[in-house]
Amino acid sequence: MKSILAIHGGAGTITRSSMSEEMEAAYLQGLRDALEAGRIAYLRGDAAEDICAAAVVSLEENPLYNAGKGAVFTHAGDHEMDAAMMRGSDLAAGAVAGVRFVRNPVLLARAVMKYEEHVLLSGTGADAFARLQGLETVSNNWFDTPHRRLQYEQALAEDIIILDHHEKKFGTVGAVALDLKNNIAAATSTGGMTNKKFGRIGDSPLIGSGTYANNETCAVSCTGHGEYFIRYAVAYDLSCRIAYGKQTLNDAADELIYKVLQDAGGEGGLIAINRLGEVTLPFNSPGMYRGILHENGDVEVAIYRS
Amino acid sequence: MKSILAIHGGAGTITRSSMSEEMEAAYLQGLRDALEAGRIAYLRGDAAEDICAAAVVSLEENPLYNAGKGAVFTHAGDHEMDAAMMRGSDLAAGAVAGVRFVRNPVLLARAVMKYEEHVLLSGTGADAFARLQGLETVSNNWFDTPHRRLQYEQALAEDIIILDHHEKKFGTVGAVALDLKNNIAAATSTGGMTNKKFGRIGDSPLIGSGTYANNETCAVSCTGHGEYFIRYAVAYDLSCRIAYGKQTLNDAADELIYKVLQDAGGEGGLIAINRLGEVTLPFNSPGMYRGILHENGDVEVAIYRS
Numbered sequence: 001m002k003s004i005l006a007i008h009g010g011a012g013t014i015t016r017s018s019m020s021e022e023m024e025a026a027y028l029q030g031l032r033d034a035l036e037a038g039r040i041a042y043l044r045g046d047a048a049e050d051i052c053a054a055a056v057v058s059l060e061e062n063p064l065y066n067a068g069k070g071a072v073f074t075h076a077g078d079h080e081m082d083a084a085m086m087r088g089s090d091l092a093a094g095a096v097a098g099v100r101f102v103r104n105p106v107l108l109a110r111a112v113m114k115y116e117e118h119v120l121l122s123g124t125g126a127d128a129f130a131r132l133q134g135l136e137t138v139s140n141n142w143f144d145t146p147h148r149r150l151q152y153e154q155a156l157a158e159d160i161i162i163l164d165h166h167e168k169k170f171g172t173v174g175a176v177a178l179d180l181k182n183n184i185a186a187a188t189s190t191g192g193m194t195n196k197k198f199g200r201i202g203d204s205p206l207i208g209s210g211t212y213a214n215n216e217t218c219a220v221s222c223t224g225h226g227e228y229f230i231r232y233a234v235a236y237d238l239s240c241r242i243a244y245g246k247q248t249l250n251d252a253a254d255e256l257i258y259k260v261l262q263d264a265g266g267e268g269g270l271i272a273i274n275r276l277g278e279v280t281l282p283f284n285s286p287g288m289y290r291g292i293l294h295e296n297g298d299v300e301v302a303i304y305r306s
Numbered sequence: 307m308k309s310i311l312a313i314h315g316g317a318g319t320i321t322r323s324s325m326s327e328e329m330e331a332a333y334l335q336g337l338r339d340a341l342e343a344g345r346i347a348y349l350r351g352d353a354a355e356d357i358c359a360a361a362v363v364s365l366e367e368n369p370l371y372n373a374g375k376g377a378v379f380t381h382a383g384d385h386e387m388d389a390a391m392m393r394g395s396d397l398a399a400g401a402v403a404g405v406r407f408v409r410n411p412v413l414l415a416r417a418v419m420k421y422e423e424h425v426l427l428s429g430t431g432a433d434a435f436a437r438l439q440g441l442e443t444v445s446n447n448w449f450d451t452p453h454r455r456l457q458y459e460q461a462l463a464e465d466i467i468i469l470d471h472h473e474k475k476f477g478t479v480g481a482v483a484l485d486l487k488n489n490i491a492a493a494t495s496t497g498g499m500t501n502k503k504f505g506r507i508g509d510s511p512l513i514g515s516g517t518y519a520n521n522e523t524c525a526v527s528c529t530g531h532g533e534y535f536i537r538y539a540v541a542y543d544l545s546c547r548i549a550y551g552k553q554t555l556n557d558a559a560d561e562l563i564y565k566v567l568q569d570a571g572g573e574g575g576l577i578a579i580n581r582l583g584e585v586t587l588p589f590n591s592p593g594m595y596r597g598i599l600h601e602n603g604d605v606e607v608a609i610y611r612s
Contacts, residue, residue, distance in 0.1 A: 086537075091537045091538070091570075092537070093536065093537050097403075097428060097507070098428060098429065098505075117533075118504065118506045118533060119532075119533045119536045119537060120506070120507040120508075120512075120536065121504045121505050121506055121507070122403060122404055122428055122429065122505035122506075122507050123404065123428070123429050123505040124505065125503060125504035125505025125506070126504055126505050128504060129503075129504040197431060197435075198424065198427045198431035198432055198434060198435040199404075199427050199428035199429040199430065199431025199432050200424045200426070200427055200428075200431070201403070201426040201427070201428050202426075206426075206512055206513075206514075206515075207512075207515070207536050207537060207539065208512075208514045208515060208536070208539035208542060209512075209513070209514060212539070226425075227423075227424060227425045230399065230425045230426065230513050230514070231392075231397045231398075231399050231425060231513060232397070233513065233514035233518070233539065233542040236514060236539040236542055236543070236546075237542070237546065240542075240543065240546035240547075240549075240550055241546075241550060243546075243550075244546055244547060244549075244550035244551035245550035245551075264397075
């Protein structure tokens with residue numbers, strides 16, 4: 001069955017036993033809402049990158065997911081967000097790292113991509129660019145949620161960077177899409193790790209690590225322990241396995257996530273799509289928030305390993 | 307002839323007609339000094355990453371090259387530097403972006419790599435990490451040189467980001483090395499582009515874009531128009547052409563630099579080494595400051611296309 005959009009909302013130790021029915025229903029509804037936002041964009045003929053943007057904005061606005069509203073707290077007690085976007089038709093790419101004031105980081109990544117001069121902007125300079133581009137900015141505490149503040153206070157008390165070493169959660173959101181003109185694109189957005197220090201940047205805004213798109217191979221968005229995804233250049237590795245190794249999308253993604261990354265101790269997953277409308281959503285952690293929109297309008301959403 | 311170290315000091319419109327004899331001699335001596343620093347490290351049995359660090363520190367300390375002392379000015383009139391290091395034996399990697407106070411950014415990249423928890427640190431957080439690690443810090447204006455200030459004032463007056471659109475120069479320094487234990491590594495360091503704005507980060511500190519090392523394939527450091535090197539994931543692409551495409555180091559590098567990048571309009575070059583001590587130094591710009599140290603102690607340095 002041909003698919004046109006896949007999304008993720010992060011991977012990690014997400015188990016049925018640790019989740020109330022109400023929470024589970026809310027997370028699943030968030031995935032359905034994001035797919036619906038993407039479906040509307042698809043049907044009105046939006047380009048693949050704009051379908052991705054619509055789905056990712058929906059997840060950024062959802063306080064449950066660690067991107068935009070509901071982003072985790074840094075060690076300093078505020079929010080620093082990263083996002084990236086790449087277009088498969090011409091390899092145009094845009095990304096931002098450590099932004100604090102733009103309401104929807106993925107829209108800033110798109111603005112950087114369209115502006116063309118640079119690929120990756122960071123920090124206060126990136127926020128200044130957001131204002132110049134007329135994107136909506138908010139105060140940094142607009143991103144606060146009671147749930148994330150509690151996680152932060154616990155992490156601070158225990159002096160740990162990842163929320164819980166026994167219960168790793170890698171909050172990221174992402175989308176990969178195929179549009180009516182048969183182009184593909186990818187986008188990723190994240191608040192990073194709770195209690196992160198030293199201006200740490202993960203894989204999400206790094207083209208080739210957490211995000212990549214090329215019409216010839218695939219569009220991919222990753223979620224997981226970012227340092228592994230950087231060292232293994234996961235997003236671009238998937239593309240190269242297809243381009244140079246002549247693997248299928250599915251085989252390439254399975255080998256990468258279940259063998260290479262798993263053997264290295266790199267926890268996480270990815271979503272990918274190609275121009276045929278084939279999708280793959282492998283993850284080696286107990287759960288990954290994920291969803292697929294098929295061309296016929298059917299929707300699938302899931303959290304745990306089936 | 308087996309080689310153990312290759313270095314570069316940036317690529318671009320570097321032509322014999324635009325260079326005085328004195329300047330040429332000074333640039334070549336800087337390359338020889340860096341190779342000598344690497345040779346001493348090699349002979350005392352240093353690991354590949356430390357041979358790279360020795361050579362790159364020498365170029366950072368040299369005010370002629372755009373890294374460390376002599377780094378270009380940002381739009382705001384100060385210096386923001388990037389660096390990365392990767393070790394081929396275990397894919398350990400460390401990088402920093404937008405640092406302002408650490409005297410030798412490559413040593414901070416190495417410290418991040420050894421600290422292991424993160425791969426990429428940025429901005430004031432990265433400088434704070436440098437102080438915690440006991441690395442030497444300096445005031446930001448320590449990096450000033452009269453030559454770079456003049457370039458900056460010209461760029462500011464003309465409101466251009468790259469120094470000169472007719473005379474593109476991509477100042478970066480880098481090294482790739484093979485040690486006595488037959489491990490390889492890569493390191494890159496840069497001051498970025500003169501008059502850069504918005505916290506722009508180029509390819510140098512991005513693992514897989516400007517810097518990559520894997521014992522199974524090659525160690526590579528890039529220099530050029532960073533945005534192209536990010537979108538084409540040049541450093542990791544070279545590795546994948548060898549790993550999945552079964553190309554030789556030389557064929558892979560030539561196709562990437564002279565065909566893929568050149569066709570896309572991406573100006574620059576790279577240096578790479580493998581465990582056999584084969585090196586390649588392709589560049590599609592008029593010049594690239596470059597040097598090779600062979601196992602027998604012979605040294606080659608060059609600037610222009612031969």
